[in-house]
Amino acid sequence: MSTFDQILTLVKRSCTHSDCTIDENATPKAIRIDKRDLIPVMQDLLTDPIAYFDMLSCISGVDNGPDAGTMEVVYNLYSIPFDHHLMIKVTIPRDNGEVESVCSIWRTANWHEREIFDLFGINFLNHPDLRRILLPSDWQGHPLRKDYKHQDYYRNVKVEY
Amino acid sequence: MPTEGVQYRFKEGDLLKSAPNKFNVADLRAEEMIINLGPQHPSTHGVLRLEVLLDGEIVKEVMPHIGYLHRCFEKHAENLPYNQVIPFVDRLDYVASMNNEHAYAMGVERMLGIEHQIPKRVEYVRVLVAELNRIASHFIAIGTYGMDIGAFTPFFWLMRDREHILRLLEWASGARLLYNYIWIGGLFYDIPVGFEERCREFVQYITPKLQELETVLIENKIFVDRTANVGVLPLDLAINCGVTGPMLRGSGLRFDLRKVDGYSVYKELDFDVPIGEGRMGTVGDCWDRTYVRVLEIYESIKIVNQCLDKLTGELKRNRDFDPQALVPKKIRPRAQDFYVRAEIPKGELGFFFRSDGKSDVAFRCKCRSCSFVNLSVLPEIAKGILLADLIAIIGSIDVVMGEVDR
Numbered sequence: 001m002s003t004f005d006q007i008l009t010l011v012k013r014s015c016t017h018s019d020c021t022i023d024e025n026a027t028p029k030a031i032r033i034d035k036r037d038l039i040p041v042m043q044d045l046l047t048d049p050i051a052y053f054d055m056l057s058c059i060s061g062v063d064n065g066p067d068a069g070t071m072e073v074v075y076n077l078y079s080i081p082f083d084h085h086l087m088i089k090v091t092i093p094r095d096n097g098e099v100e101s102v103c104s105i106w107r108t109a110n111w112h113e114r115e116i117f118d119l120f121g122i123n124f125l126n127h128p129d130l131r132r133i134l135l136p137s138d139w140q141g142h143p144l145r146k147d148y149k150h151q152d153y154y155r156n157v158k159v160e161y
Numbered sequence: 162m163p164t165e166g167v168q169y170r171f172k173e174g175d176l177l178k179s180a181p182n183k184f185n186v187a188d189l190r191a192e193e194m195i196i197n198l199g200p201q202h203p204s205t206h207g208v209l210r211l212e213v214l215l216d217g218e219i220v221k222e223v224m225p226h227i228g229y230l231h232r233c234f235e236k237h238a239e240n241l242p243y244n245q246v247i248p249f250v251d252r253l254d255y256v257a258s259m260n261n262e263h264a265y266a267m268g269v270e271r272m273l274g275i276e277h278q279i280p281k282r283v284e285y286v287r288v289l290v291a292e293l294n295r296i297a298s299h300f301i302a303i304g305t306y307g308m309d310i311g312a313f314t315p316f317f318w319l320m321r322d323r324e325h326i327l328r329l330l331e332w333a334s335g336a337r338l339l340y341n342y343i344w345i346g347g348l349f350y351d352i353p354v355g356f357e358e359r360c361r362e363f364v365q366y367i368t369p370k371l372q373e374l375e376t377v378l379i380e381n382k383i384f385v386d387r388t389a390n391v392g393v394l395p396l397d398l399a400i401n402c403g404v405t406g407p408m409l410r411g412s413g414l415r416f417d418l419r420k421v422d423g424y425s426v427y428k429e430l431d432f433d434v435p436i437g438e439g440r441m442g443t444v445g446d447c448w449d450r451t452y453v454r455v456l457e458i459y460e461s462i463k464i465v466n467q468c469l470d471k472l473t474g475e476l477k478r479n480r481d482f483d484p485q486a487l488v489p490k491k492i493r494p495r496a497q498d499f500y501v502r503a504e505i506p507k508g509e510l511g512f513f514f515r516s517d518g519k520s521d522v523a524f525r526c527k528c529r530s531c532s533f534v535n536l537s538v539l540p541e542i543a544k545g546i547l548l549a550d551l552i553a554i555i556g557s558i559d560v561v562m563g564e565v566d567r
Binding site: 023025026027028030054055056057058060061062063074076080083085087106107108110111112119129132133134135136143144 | 183227228231233235236239271398400401402403414416421496497498499500502509511513515524525527529533534537541566567
């Protein structure tokens with residue numbers, strides 16, 4: 001049994017709400033899980049001796065656009081001792097999207113999640129310090145959404161250059 | 162309201178609205194105060210603003226405020242074809258542009274599935290220029306770090322020596338800092354005639370200078386006193402915080418993506434990965450991080466020498482070699498999600514791509530920048546230290562704000 005299958009079994013075991021699916025079109029291999037299972041799955045991926053994903057390389061937000069009506073949060077995990085890669089994907093609705101924060105598992109998540117909150121408007125529950133990080137806090141809108149229109153004036157300064 | 166020639170009218174409270182303080186004056190206890198450091202301050206290496214909660218001279222908490230240099234890289238990358246993003250990639254870590262380009266070009270090539278067709282000479286030239294740029298970047302890191310804590314001379318020495326590298330790269334690409342030299346599928350130009358010889362001269366010139374640098378800065382009593390046992394970053398915290406690059410190696414883990422992933426031609430090259438051993442204090446202190454950078458310069462020189470041997474030996478320049486031969490006319494990867502990572506001087510630079518397979522513009526391009534993640538560890542290690550040590554810690558993290566804010 002390959003390592004990915006072992007990890008998949010592990011993820012399946014922690015998924016209680018709905019079954020996880022494999023996303024073949026991704027490098028490294030990706031598993032799509034239900035957002036309610038995120039915390040138990042991530043906790044297992046960090047602590048289980050066969051997985052031991054001790055490094056969270058990257059968290060990316062993806063907006064699928066107003067037609068699809070969904071957004072995704074993609075977690076890239078890496079295990080330093082075993083040299084494994086894994087991608088975990090969570091799909092959330094586009095309006096008032098919410099997902100649990102993984103700050104309690106990896107501290108890296110803190111700023112990554114703040115950035116996604118800033119640029120996509122995804123709300124991370126139980127995040128210790130959820131504020132805008134790159135944009136000024138009185139900026140309107142979330143620029144990386146596909147239907148974003150910038151404001152005309154920011155403090156009497158024309159935004160369009 | 163029309164601007165009438167006035168760009169911006171200051172109003173009381175504007176600053177607090179756009180960049181509010183994390184700490185509140187009303188919550189301060191006796192003897193505590195809030196000090197604002199930056200954004201315009203030479204020791205913050207760019208436009209980094211730190212809000213420091215002080216008790217006398219002891220730092221109780223630090224909160225970095227970033228975003229002063231935000232240039233919407235990810236938005237641009239969603240609106241431009243893959244090949245036109247490369248100049249923007251240059252501007253991420255603007256003191257090591259070649260390394261950024263290398264990572265980005267490699268990612269797109271892997272998405273297209275052409276990474277095994279790239280000619281060996283192209284790969285060796287890429288590694289050569291990337292390593293030269295890595296040396297230049299470490300020169301800046303060490304030089305400005307010395308200046309942060311009071312040693313002025315090494316800064317001038319290193320800037321002088323860095324200039325030689327910049328001249329070399331300017332000769333190859335036409336630009337001093339932002340090169341647009343490594344293209345997807347190839348290079349802009351082959352390296353100019355005589356480049357290899359000049360590189361060899363540079364390597365001969367620089368090796369004794371590094372010895373000088375070690376004597377005058379790294380082993381200097383004052384420098385050691387200022388940096389040893391300061392800002393100790395334990396390994397478990399470093400990994401949990403996602404720290405990479407010389408910072409992680411300074412904490413004692415032999416982890417270098419050039420070795421681990423062996424991308425490009427790095428697996429054919431012979432070099433070591435130096436780690437911090439706590440020679441002057443504790444493993445993972447500021448001195449270790451700086452010393453790891455110095456040792457990495459030696460390793461980069463080794464790599465440069467081996468590349469030069471190859472480029473003048475079996476991969477010698479010839480008339481028929483066209484570095485742009487494989488550059489695709491239209492870059493349209495199939496629909497996929499892709500994460501690529503590479504080692505740049507500050508750590509792991511990663512790109513997450515999503516392509517929809519229908520256009521030559523990325524649907525989403527996320528940049529995982531190492532300075533951003535490395536900086537986020539600052540509040541963890543800067544607790545209960547002296548204010549002067551805070552400056553020493555910021556310098557040893559080696560942040561480039563262009564990459565933090567993107």
